[in-house]
Amino acid sequence: MKLHQFHMSGNCYKVRLAAHHLGRKLTLVDVDMMGGETRRAAFLAKNPNGRVPTLELDNGNTLPESNAILFYLAEGTPLMPEAHLDRARVMQWMFFEQYSHEPYIAVARFWLAYAPKDQLETRRHLIPEWHAKGNAALGVMETHLASHDWFGGPRFSIGDIALYAYTHCAGDGGFDLTRFPRVSDWLKRVAALPRHLSMETRIG
Amino acid sequence: MKLHQFHMSGNCYKVRLAAHHLGRKLTLVDVDMMGGETRRAAFLAKNPNGRVPTLELDNGNTLPESNAILFYLAEGTPLMPEAHLDRARVMQWMFFEQYSHEPYIAVARFWLAYAPKDQLETRRHLIPEWHAKGNAALGVMETHLASHDWFGGPRFSIGDIALYAYTHCAGDGGFDLTRFPRVSDWLKRVAALPRHLSMETRIG
Numbered sequence: 001m002k003l004h005q006f007h008m009s010g011n012c013y014k015v016r017l018a019a020h021h022l023g024r025k026l027t028l029v030d031v032d033m034m035g036g037e038t039r040r041a042a043f044l045a046k047n048p049n050g051r052v053p054t055l056e057l058d059n060g061n062t063l064p065e066s067n068a069i070l071f072y073l074a075e076g077t078p079l080m081p082e083a084h085l086d087r088a089r090v091m092q093w094m095f096f097e098q099y100s101h102e103p104y105i106a107v108a109r110f111w112l113a114y115a116p117k118d119q120l121e122t123r124r125h126l127i128p129e130w131h132a133k134g135n136a137a138l139g140v141m142e143t144h145l146a147s148h149d150w151f152g153g154p155r156f157s158i159g160d161i162a163l164y165a166y167t168h169c170a171g172d173g174g175f176d177l178t179r180f181p182r183v184s185d186w187l188k189r190v191a192a193l194p195r196h197l198s199m200e201t202r203i204g
Numbered sequence: 205m206k207l208h209q210f211h212m213s214g215n216c217y218k219v220r221l222a223a224h225h226l227g228r229k230l231t232l233v234d235v236d237m238m239g240g241e242t243r244r245a246a247f248l249a250k251n252p253n254g255r256v257p258t259l260e261l262d263n264g265n266t267l268p269e270s271n272a273i274l275f276y277l278a279e280g281t282p283l284m285p286e287a288h289l290d291r292a293r294v295m296q297w298m299f300f301e302q303y304s305h306e307p308y309i310a311v312a313r314f315w316l317a318y319a320p321k322d323q324l325e326t327r328r329h330l331i332p333e334w335h336a337k338g339n340a341a342l343g344v345m346e347t348h349l350a351s352h353d354w355f356g357g358p359r360f361s362i363g364d365i366a367l368y369a370y371t372h373c374a375g376d377g378g379f380d381l382t383r384f385p386r387v388s389d390w391l392k393r394v395a396a397l398p399r400h401l402s403m404e405t406r407i408g
Contacts, residue, residue, distance in 0.1 A: 048344050048347045048348065049300060049304060049344050057289075061289065063289070063292055063293070063296060064296060064300075065295065065296045065299040065300060065303075066299075067295065067299050068292050068293070068295035068296040068298075068299050069292070071291070071292055071295045072288070072289070072291075072292035072295075075288060075291065075292075084276070084279060085261075085265065085267070085276070087275070087276075087279065088267055088272050088273070088275055088276035088279075089267070089272070091269065091271065091272035091275045091276075092267060092268060092269045092272040094272075094299075095269040095270075095271050095272050095298075095299075095302055096253060096268075096269060098299055098302055098303045099269075099302045099303070099306075099307075100253060102303075103303075103307070140252050140253045143252045144252065
């Protein structure tokens with residue numbers, strides 16, 4: 001399988017992390033997102049929504065949306081629970097991640113740590129909203145961890161992987177994780193798992 | 205099962221529509237979202253993220269996130285395909301809906317059709333971005349429908365239900381659906397299904 005990706009995107013890192021836990025090999029294909037490659041015809045043929053990550057299967061079929069790719073890789077493996085309600089809870093946290101977490105925590109990181117500084121100026125007025133809503137999402141996670149070890153089921157799952165990707169580097173976007181001690185402990189538990197892979201490591 | 209809901213929310217309608225297709229009975233519990241009820245302790249105990257819809261099971265367990273609820277209701281039924289890649293494609297379209305569609309199409313509808321007019325004034329400058337990104341999402345759907353009948357698998361599924369909820373009423377937010385003829389035809393196909401339920405109908 002090929003992963004069309006931008007290496008420092010948390011949405012792309014999710015897929016590499018899940019694949020590494022599962023011992024699945026990925027060929028990494030770097031896409032020049034900053035240079036507009038995701039908006040050109042060759043890429044739009046793989047994903048008409050023009051976003052990475054996009055997974056390309058060996059038969060040429062393509063699958064976009066990071067959390068749909070996680071679901072594809074994880075079904076039938078220990079990364080997806082078997083009980084009906086636990087499975088729906090994994091989905092709950094993955095939809096929470098894409099709707100209430102990523103648009104603030106990942107977006108703050110992108111603009112503060114990756115975007116050209118002159119472009120940041122046009123967005124600087126949005127920083128307080130990103131921080132308020134991102135901190136609210138971290139607060140929801142902190143509340144959950146008061147009575148659960150993981151996000152979705154009784155064990156580590158793709159719910160945790162989806163949330164780990166942008167939570168562990170939230171500091172890049174100006175978030176203070178020391179305000180969320182249970183989230184900080186959970187991040188350490190994820191990073192201590194035997195098949196963990198850091199975002200920077202370049203292994204498919 | 206109880207559905208804690210705001211009746212004219214598309215995210216809540218999704219759940220009623222799926223339940224009606226499946227012949228599952230829901231007790232509807234209206235939440236005074238506009239009056240701040242989703243931010244009060246009694247509701248936050250059901251969903252710490254303070255949003256509707258939230259499903260309450262007969263044993264008291266609660267499940268938030270509209271598309272996670274759809275997944276919970278649909279697993280093992282004809283509303284969720286069985287083939288591995290088709291299942292992931294249903295997820296692809298549900299994540300597309302929450303990330304690339306709802307934040308523009310549903311949000312434009314809320315502010316233009318439901319929010320108090322004086323509050324709209326503070327958001328009026330965002331309308332062009334909502335329309336540009338919402339039209340881009342409708343364009344992605346139009347492209348998909350050139351070679352597929354449904355969103356996710358070979359048959360009508362929760363991928364279609366997730367997208368139908370806010371697409372069919374996009375006109376309320378100032379979108380012109382006549383620009384998207386295949387989307388308009390798909391809306392008609394969904395509404396013509398035997399177990400269809402309109403958004404306004406008050407059946408659990």
